[in-house]
Amino acid sequence: xxxxxDAMAEVILxxxxxxxxxxxxxxxxAACGRDAVPFPPAPLRPNxxxxxxxxxxxxxxRPWFDFVLDAVERxxxxxxxxxxxxxxxxxxxxxxxxxxxxxxxxxxxxxxxCFQNALLVRSILALVxxxxxxxxxxxxxxxxxxxxxxVAGALTExx
Numbered sequence: 001x002x003x004x005x006d007a008m009a010e011v012i013l014x015x016x017x018x019x020x021x022x023x024x025x026x027x028x029x030a031a032c033g034r035d036a037v038p039f040p041p042a043p044l045r046p047n048x049x050x051x052x053x054x055x056x057x058x059x060x061x062r063p064w065f066d067f068v069l070d071a072v073e074r075x076x077x078x079x080x081x082x083x084x085x086x087x088x089x090x091x092x093x094x095x096x097x098x099x100x101x102x103x104x105x106x107x108x109x110x111x112x113x114c115f116q117n118a119l120l121v122r123s124i125l126a127l128v129x130x131x132x133x134x135x136x137x138x139x140x141x142x143x144x145x146x147x148x149x150x151v152a153g154a155l156t157e158x159x
Contacts, residue, residue, distance in 0.1 A: 031081040039075040039076075057095060088124075092131070108131040109146065
């Protein structure tokens with residue numbers, strides 16, 4: 001997800017060079033501002049897709065990039081950045097509530113450096129309050145390992 005933030009920041013914020021890891025993502029979060037109204041007004045629809053014979057889901061980000069590339073001329077960076085954050089939160093909630101959960105909900109753990117982004121975490125928790133957060137796992141690379149252990153455990157239980 002870090003590279004997704006880097007790419008969106010490049011498009012929305014007109015590509016200032018990064019001096020350190022995560023700088024573009026932090027600039028994208030900061031660009032939202034307090035009064036930014038998300039653009040588009042309705043979130044971009046999440047599109048989780050399960051490929052045959054694969055135990056995971058994929059998200060096709062291309063429609064988001066097409067939208068942002070088209071909208072960058074008619075919207076301000078704050079609104080596009082806020083819309084991007086909201087679209088990520090909506091996607092996390094959609095993954096959490098996939099029909100394959102058997103009427104229940106799949107666990108959602110927020111781990112990795114992107115979840116040092118307070119706006120993203122707040123946006124997801126507003127939709128999925130039971131998501132595991134940095135209080136249960138480290139927000140950086142240690143959180144990635146935590147997530148990998150959770151996935152391996154789930155795959156082992158499935159057989």
